[in-house]
Amino acid sequence: MADAVRTTCAYCGVGCGIRATVTGPRSVEIAGDPDHPANRGRLCSKGTHLAETVGLEGRLLHPMIGSKRASWDKALDLVAKRFKETISRHGPGSVAFYVSGQLLTEDYYVANKLMKGFIGTANIDTNSRLCMSSAVAGHMRAFGEDVVPATYDDLDAADLFVLVGSNTAWCHPIVYQRIRARCEAGAKLVVIDPRRTETAEEADLHLPIRPGSDVALMNGLLQHCRETGIIDDAYLAAHVAVPQDFWDQLGEGNDLWSVARICDVPAADLRHFYELFAANPRTVTLFSQGINQSTAGTDQVNAITNLHLATARIGKPGAAPFSITGQPNAMGGREVGGLASTLAAHMDFAPENRARVQRFWASPTIAEKPGLKAVDLFRGIGEGRIKALWVMATNPAVSMPDGNAVRDALKTCPFVVVSDVIEKTDTGAFAHVRLPAAAWGEKDGTVTNSDRTISRQRALFALPGEAMPDWWIVKEVGRRMGWKNAFTYDRAADIWREHCRLSTYDNDGARLFALPGAAQGGNAAYDDMQSFRWGGDHPFADGRFSTEDGRARLVPVAQKPLPEPLTKWPLTLNTGRYRDQWHTMTRTGLAPKLARHREEPLVEVHPDDGSRLGLTDGGLARVETPQGDSIYRVAFHSGQRHGELFVPIHWTDRTSSGGRTGLLPRPLVDPVSGQPGFKRTPASIAAVTPKWRGFLLLSRELAGTPRCLWAARVAVPAGVMWELAGNGDLKAIEALLPKGERIEAQDVARGTKRIAIVANGRLSGALFVTETGELPPRDWLIAQLSAPQVAPTLLAGRAPGAQTDRGPVICVCFDVGLKTIVGAIRDQKLANVAAIGGALGAGTNCGSCRPALTRILNEETTNAA
Ligand code: SF4
Numbered sequence: 095m096a097d098a099v100r101t102t103c104a105y106c107g108v109g110c111g112i113r114a115t116v117t118g119p120r121s122v123e124i125a126g127d128p129d130h131p132a133n134r135g136r137l138c139s140k141g142t143h144l145a146e147t148v149g150l151e152g153r154l155l156h157p158m159i160g161s162k163r164a165s166w167d168k169a170l171d172l173v174a175k176r177f178k179e180t181i182s183r184h185g186p187g188s189v190a191f192y193v194s195g196q197l198l199t200e201d202y203y204v205a206n207k208l209m210k211g212f213i214g215t216a217n218i219d220t221n222s223r224l225c226m227s228s229a230v231a232g233h234m235r236a237f238g239e240d241v242v243p244a245t246y247d248d249l250d251a252a253d254l255f256v257l258v259g260s261n262t263a264w265c266h267p268i269v270y271q272r273i274r275a276r277c278e279a280g281a282k283l284v285v286i287d288p289r290r291t292e293t294a295e296e297a298d299l300h301l302p303i304r305p306g307s308d309v310a311l312m313n314g315l316l317q318h319c320r321e322t323g324i325i326d327d328a329y330l331a332a333h334v335a336v337p338q339d340f341w342d343q344l345g346e347g348n349d350l351w352s353v354a355r356i357c358d359v360p361a362a363d364l365r366h367f368y369e370l371f372a373a374n375p376r377t378v379t380l381f382s383q384g385i386n387q388s389t390a391g392t393d394q395v396n397a398i399t400n401l402h403l404a405t406a407r408i409g410k411p412g413a414a415p416f417s418i419t420g421q422p423n424a425m426g427g428r429e430v431g432g433l434a435s436t437l438a439a440h441m442d443f444a445p446e447n448r449a450r451v452q453r454f455w456a457s458p459t460i461a462e463k464p465g466l467k468a469v470d471l472f473r474g475i476g477e478g479r480i481k482a483l484w485v486m487a488t489n490p491a492v493s494m495p496d497g498n499a500v501r502d503a504l505k506t507c508p509f510v511v512v513s514d515v516i517e518k519t520d521t522g523a524f525a526h527v528r529l530p531a532a533a534w535g536e537k538d539g540t541v542t543n544s545d546r547t548i549s550r551q552r553a554l555f556a557l558p559g560e561a562m563p564d565w566w567i568v569k570e571v572g573r574r575m576g577w578k579n580a581f582t583y584d585r586a587a588d589i590w591r592e593h594c595r596l597s598t599y600d601n602d603g604a605r606l607f608a609l610p611g612a613a614q615g616g617n618a619a620y621d622d623m624q625s626f627r628w629g630g631d632h633p634f635a636d637g638r639f640s641t642e643d644g645r646a647r648l649v650p651v652a653q654k655p656l657p658e659p660l661t662k663w664p665l666t667l668n669t670g671r672y673r674d675q676w677h678t679m680t681r682t683g684l685a686p687k688l689a690r691h692r693e694e695p696l697v698e699v700h701p702d703d704g705s706r707l708g709l710t711d712g713g714l715a716r717v718e719t720p721q722g723d724s725i726y727r728v729a730f731h732s733g734q735r736h737g738e739l740f741v742p743i744h745w746t747d748r749t750s751s752g753g754r755t756g757l758l759p760r761p762l763v764d765p766v767s768g769q770p771g772f773k774r775t776p777a778s779i780a781a782v783t784p785k786w787r788g789f790l791l792l793s794r795e796l797a798g799t800p801r802c803l804w805a806a807r808v809a810v811p812a813g814v815m816w817e818l819a820g821n822g823d824l825k826a827i828e829a830l831l832p833k834g835e836r837i838e839a840q841d842v843a844r845g846t847k848r849i850a851i852v853a854n855g856r857l858s859g860a861l862f863v864t865e866t867g868e869l870p871p872r873d874w875l876i877a878q879l880s881a882p883q884v885a886p887t888l889l890a891g892r893a894p895g896a897q898t899d900r901g902p903v904i905c906v907c908f909d910v911g912l913k914t915i916v917g918a919i920r921d922q923k924l925a926n927v928a929a930i931g932g933a934l935g936a937g938t939n940c941g942s943c944r945p946a947l948t949r950i951l952n953e954e955t956t957n958a959a
Contacts (some may be wrong), residue, residue: 109543155559195421232395259384354928695753725752788863
């Protein structure tokens with residue numbers, strides 16, 4: 095067996111270190127890296143199951159022009175020619191790149207350099223715009239530079255955690271485990287989130303505030319700090335610029351009762367929060383999409399930075415505002431300058447910065463001003479201003495707000511290039527040229543995580559087919575566009591060294607982002623690079639910030655009036671992630687174990703609302719907004735606020751004929767950052783009553799999505815399952831069954847039909863539908879896809895004799911279901927999560943299910959009382 099390769103997880107911005115031991119041509123064993131500072135050996139469920147996702151299933155392995163395979167030369171020549179022609183006819187502003195936090199820093203650097211320094215426009219934006227650009231804008235307003243002033247080590251020193259708009263237990267599980275460990279040693283946890291998430295369930299205090307009222311909450315707390323003498327006047331006097339009427343403005347309408355009314359939380363709970371904050375100078379405030387994805391996102395970020403600056407809770411252990419990023423390399427993109435609103439290496443478009451970067455790149459031109467941010471960029475395509483687009487490593491047809499408008503824009507764009515690892519994506523369907531990119535496990539480069547730690551991602555496997563690294567693809571296009579001398583890189587290390595040199599070029603300390611030592615090493619040093627953090631453990635510890643006068647800024651921010659519900663759209667739609675899925679599921683959707691936690695896209699609704707609106711728990715419902723509509727399975731959840739809905743972001747045209755959440759949000763953005771407000775869309779919901787429901791089980795993938803009212807794909811071992819509902823007849827669905835011996839049963843009275851297909855002595859397909867009857871649990875039938883013999887009870891959908899239904903899977907690592915856990919708690923009198931782990935194994939591997947185990951224990955305790 096080969097030695098373990100030290101690399102970094104493919105998914106979130108926690109940036110966990112991995113030891114990957116290659117065991118075959120496309121197989122690997124994954125373990126947490128005990129020496130990596132981000133995770134110290136731990137991995138969450140997604141990282142743990144990375145090995146299930148490294149196969150070549152669904153990969154794009156060759157360049158494609160239209161639907162035809164092409165050579166690299168032909169495809170690259172065409173891309174370069176069409177971009178050059180478009181620029182010469184319509185100017186540099188007529189082309190754009192839309193890139194991704196999935197790119198490595200080296201990929202990002204080359205794309206940014208080509209667009210801003212050679213094409214000469216800043217029309218390169220990234221899907222990180224959708225994720226954390228409000229944090230970037232807030233940092234720049236407060237600190238003068240986009241610097242996260244916290245590290246994970248601060249989590250081990252804090253006495254109070256304030257999590258704002260962050261379901262950390264699901265979205266950043268390893269960060270959450272560090273927080274829990276500190277809480278077990280006595281620290282307090284406050285969660286501010288409209289939903290009672292699993293993170294909120296474990297908090298000392300949960301404030302389920304009205305969506306969009308965060309500024310009122312933070313301003314009220316700041317006012318309380320002023321009234322109770324918590325403000326550090328000496329620190330402000332020495333290190334922070336405070337606008338003249340800042341405190342006068344703050345005093346208006348921010349009393350406890352007004353804030354409680356605006357936020358719709360009990361005043362006593364609000365006071366408790368204020369008192370906890372006042373009593374604990376070592377406070378870390380972590381925030382993510384609930385803060386950033388708002389039309390007031392930048393103000394919300396600055397409401398948080400104001401608090402930390404005014405109380406001097408910054409630049410010291412255990413005290414900082416902490417933006418936790420979603421994507422694995424959103425931070426690397428920020429460092430490179432991959433956002434349309436920055437130039438490069440933490441420099442903006444000031445004349446001296448433009449001159450410096452142009453000098454360094456020896457480029458013929460340099461972008462004059464910020465380019466189009468994501469929403470405006472796709473609007474520009476729709477309006478015909480952008481005529482050539484290159485999308486790299488992202489799927490905007492799914493992830494952008496107002497997905498229908500984005501799709502219409504892509505349809506009309508004269509030239510669309512998509513480089514991706516996946517053959518069929520919703521965005522790729524609009525591409526004139528598709529270029530096969532290297533995937534995780536094949537790429538070589540660096541990523542930066544949420545606490546500024548730079549780590550290596552290392553290749554585990556040879557490049558499959560004709561796939562190439564993104565940096566190579568962009569470099570080749572740059573050379574073909576006529577800039578051979580500027581794009582001479584032979585390997586990722588060449589780009590890394592140039593990136594490091596730019597960070598220190600003519601940098602007299604005005605920019606904290608600098609990688610001085612890193613520029614010196616050779617290829618061997620790059621190969622051996624150990625994780626390191628730029629900016630130090632406590633940036634701003636000396637009270638000096640990256641502004642011209644060295645002072646931070648208190649930024650006056652005021653709560654905007656919150657609109658009343660509209661008659662046609664009386665509900666508020668919120669969107670977010672599931673614990674075990676990642677973005678559009680192109681990778682996690684391959685792992686059957688990760689599908690077990692949430693198999694379908696659900697719309698979560700408070701039971702009172704559900705009953706009032708005629709919905710059924712487990713039934714279907716259509717969610718409609720001014721932008722579009724989608725169908726989801728209904729899940730009643732008392733953790734939802736009344737009048738609010740929650741839906742997941744992960745499902746696409748390829749995986750569902752409903753549940754496409756990107757179609758629903760409005761393309762409204764924060765005026766400073768340009769980040770879309772995904773969290774507060776006016777919506778309505780209505781029950782959908784299909785004629786029949788059912789499921790289709792297959793040993794092979796389908797070419798498309800089953801044509802019926804609603805379909806959702808579920809990865810299962812040795813095959814795939816589609817949950818279905820429809821109104822029409824079943825002919826089109828039956829036609830999807832494979833050839834083979836057909837076993838069939840029908841109950842006309844209930845409208846039930848069960849078909850099993852046996853080929854080569856094995857189950858190869860099954861279709862179970864019913865109009866009024868019950869459908870069997872799926873587990874046993876799924877297992878029959880890999881059973882060596884055909885069971886005689888296939889059409890019963892269960893093994894001969896009694897069968898235990900273990901309920902929905904809670905622990906994906908050990909495949910432990912809810913009913914098994916509840917039974918063990920009752921029968922064995924298990925009193926805590928450790929005892930459940932001892933009895934069933936649940937929660938003892940990645941730990942992602944521990945919050946769920948706590949909730950189940952609490953419910954059982956309540957039921958027993
Ligand atoms: S928390 Fe999970 S998904 Fe995020 S980097 Fe770590 S292992 Fe990967």
